[in-house]
Amino acid sequence: MRIGTGFDVHALVEGRRLILGGVAIPHPAGLMGHSDADVLTHAVMDALLGAAGLEDIGRHFPDSDETYRGVSSLTLLKKVVLMVNERGLTIECVDAVIIAQQPRMALHLSLMKEKMAASMNIGVDRMNVKATTTEHLGFIGREEGIAAQAVALLKEKQDQ
Numbered sequence: 001m002r003i004g005t006g007f008d009v010h011a012l013v014e015g016r017r018l019i020l021g022g023v024a025i026p027h028p029a030g031l032m033g034h035s036d037a038d039v040l041t042h043a044v045m046d047a048l049l050g051a052a053g054l055e056d057i058g059r060h061f062p063d064s065d066e067t068y069r070g071v072s073s074l075t076l077l078k079k080v081v082l083m084v085n086e087r088g089l090t091i092e093c094v095d096a097v098i099i100a101q102q103p104r105m106a107l108h109l110s111l112m113k114e115k116m117a118a119s120m121n122i123g124v125d126r127m128n129v130k131a132t133t134t135e136h137l138g139f140i141g142r143e144e145g146i147a148a149q150a151v152a153l154l155k156e157k158q159d160q
Contacts, residue, residue, distance in 0.1 A: 002154045004051030008042035009147035021112025022074040027103045034063035039148040041073035045080045047152035074119045089154040096150035098131040105131035
């Protein structure tokens with residue numbers, strides 16, 4: 001078994017869609033970034049890459065590469081899963097948390113889990129997404145940005 005953690009944060013800005021876990025969430029601001037800036041999916045990707053010993057998403061998908069401008073993070077997640085599988089590893093489970101003061105996430109969590117699990121080719125029961133606030137503290141509490149953390153557990157494939 002191998003474990004990895006991931007963390008990502010992006011600033012909220014007007015004029016962009018808010019995408020979390022591959023789900024467009026109604027909100028007056030979205031996250032600033034080179035891709036779709038999906039902090040939840042980015043944290044999950046970093047957790048998977050870390051558990052596999054494959055560095056981080058910035059190394060594999062640099063923001064200096066125009067190929068990734070505006071790309072869906074779920075597309076990148078699928079590429080990460082291929083890298084993990086090529087290392088002889090399978091995903092046992094992923095647990096993630098979104099840290100945001102607004103918008104409220106409860107209505108969107110199930111769809112996020114479904115989209116991310118499908119992108120990783122795992123059962124939805126192996127993907128968990130939660131949300132919390134910072135009780136109005138710090139830049140997240142002031143609604144200047146959104147963060148996400150994730151942990152992934154990988155297992156070496158057994159010879160069949």
